[in-house]
Amino acid sequence: MTKDDALFHTEVVNEYALDGEAYVKDGLRVLISDPLSQDPGSNPEELFGLAWSTCLNATIQALLKARGVNTRSRVEVVVDYKRESDGRGYYFDLTASAAIEGYDEDQTKKLFTNAHRRCPVSKIIGSYPHVFLNVMPFHS
Structure with missing residues (x-):
């Protein structure tokens, strides 16, 4: 859903909470992890x-x-x-x-x-x- 008056529009998805990737549709993908774990990724x-x-x-x-x-x-x-x-x-x-x-x-x-x-x-x-x-x- 976009708004006609938006100067910029993005859509971001997280399907795995703190254990997987979150991503910008058609863009950046970020590995996500729990901040209290030693697992690789951001939080x-x-x-x-x-x-x-x-x-x-x-x-x-x-x-x-x-x-x-x-x-x-x-x-x-x-x-x-x-x-x-x-x-x-x-x-x-x-x-x-x-x-x-x-x-x-x-x-x-x-x-x-x-x-x-x-x-x-x-x-x-x-x-x-x-x-x-x-x-x-x-x-x-």
Whole structure:
């Protein structure tokens, strides 16, 4: 099902939960494994981290470009898979850290906060209580 107003459309399939391949129809195939196993493959935590770090950094770059600034940025995401305190479920602690070349801590924090509000993956996260944003120095 596509929407006429979609700028991009993709369809992704997972038939094997954490023990097999997930794939983009007519595209990328990824071996999936349980994050608590030693089996080869990726897992939802890694894939989410890739999606969010890419979206955040792309949004930072778009904001910089709109200001006429051509500089590098870096985003690192940590996804910690944790057990609920009642022992009945799981949740993610999500920490994103950003650095922008030539920007001080306050400038980076302001732009990063703006990027987080605009990033489509961040919008999916919404007001989730286990999200943390940090600023880090830029290193090549």
